[in-house]
Amino acid sequence: MENEKIAVGLDIGTTKIVAMIGRKNEYGKVEILGIGKSKSLGVHRGVVNNITQTIQSIQQAIKEAETDAGIDVKKVMVGIAGQHIRSLQHSDYITRQNFDEVIEEKDIVELCDQVHKLVMLPGEEIIHVLPQEYKVDGQAEITQPIGMHGARLEANFHVVVGQISSIRNIVRCVTNSGLELGGVNLEPLASANAVLSQEEKEAGVALIDIGGGTTDLAIFKDGIIRHTAVIPFGGNVITEDIKDGCSIIEKQAELLKVKFGSAWPGENKENEIVSIPGLRGREPKEISLKNLSKIIHYRAVEIIEQAFLEIKNYGHEEQRKKLIAGIVITGGGAQLKHLKQLVEYITGMDTRIGFPNEHLAGDTERETTSPIFATAVGLLMKSISNQEQENEEEQEDNSTENRQVEVSKTDETSTENKQTEQLNEDATQQNGKGSTGPRQSFFDRFVEKLKDILDKAE
DSSP: OOGGGOEEEEEEOSSEEEEEEEEEOTTSOEEEEEEEEEEOOSEETTEEOOHHHHHHHHHHHHHHHHHHHTOOOOEEEEEEOSTTOEEEEEEEEEEOSOTTSOOOHHHHHHHHHHHHTOOOSTTEEEEEEEEEEEEETTEEEESOOTTOOOSEEEEEEEEEEEEHHHHHHHHHHHHHTTOEEEEEEEHHHHHHHHHOOHHHHHHOEEEEEEOSSOEEEEEEETTEEEEEEEESOOHHHHHHHHHHHHTOOHHHHHHHHHHHOBSOGGGSOTTOEEEEOOSTTSOOEEEEHHHHHHHHHHHHHHHHHHHHHHHHHHTTTSGGGOOTTOEEEESGGGGSBTHHHHHHHHHOSOEEEOOTTTTBOTTOOGGGGSGGGHHHHHHHHHHHHHHHHHHHHHHHHHHHHHHHHHHHHHHHHHHHHHHHHHHHHHHHHHTTOOTTSOOOOHHHHHHHHHHHHHHHHO
């Protein structure tokens, strides 16, 4: 097994940290080699608030993944989310000096670099610059300008911005865990790559990733990212409400939510009751499943309405912005019973649960294809993609160097040949030989000179 082809995705979530090791197989699918999970202790709503605890959790997850895969890892692709993330739309352009030549990759890189220089609010940093569509000399709606002629290259960008301190804290946690940072990727984008098909992105789709501490939203239309948002609450607030509403401890509240919880109260009858063991020396507590569903329902409605508000802000009711593929829900919160029906009822849009199995190898374990691992799978895919890009660039650099070496060798050879020819011509002229006669070799000339010296000596 070649360790160079191994990639790692690291999902630093509010409730759990997942390390996923994998590679691309011969069929172009992602093969999962090892998974490590640990309880996330130093993260609140997607933001690191305890460096030491987060480092310990990362190390635990990585160690478990390494043991599972039998491989030591160094470089990881890390996901970033949290309430500090915001996005904005921006247009920019460059004027090309060499407009006689076609537009190349370097022109697009120059345009993106220009957007990276935008002045942000104090303490903010640009995480992603995502081109949406291009204009070449005023001609609009161009998806790929490479190969076209034009003097003015313009583009609309989706710019993702985050707090410098929050990003640096995540980077510090990764590097202090003995790992190398292979890149940072916005978690909604990672989840989208894992669970959405290209057809859905073309038709128009909204991805709602309900995590423990945050709910991430990504909207695609015409195959392009149009809107991203991070809503600062997720499945944990539902657990908190159950804990307070039923007067039980958090661990019991989480178990109740996962095993018996439903987002639709009408499903439960009045007489359906579950018994919870009491604390030490206390009587067991009986909880009505109908009341449990009501608690979950109110908070789930709040989360969905907040996400739907972002979809409305994007302008999905306009004909050209219509989301034909509807909504895809993923993340740990997507496993809540009857959530799909609730989303359809509130939004009036077609909804499905997003499983990260489309890009995974056929023999992947069922547990790994759960929506809970959507972000980790997406980060792993991004890590593999980055590796392939680096390898291609390396090969291009090597071939360029080889060509340069060959050209320089050819130049040296031709120079040597010219110098030799010049010497031969000079020698021929000195010996009184005509240009029509065959050129003498150095050895022949040496023999002739030696003969002359011997003749004179006699």
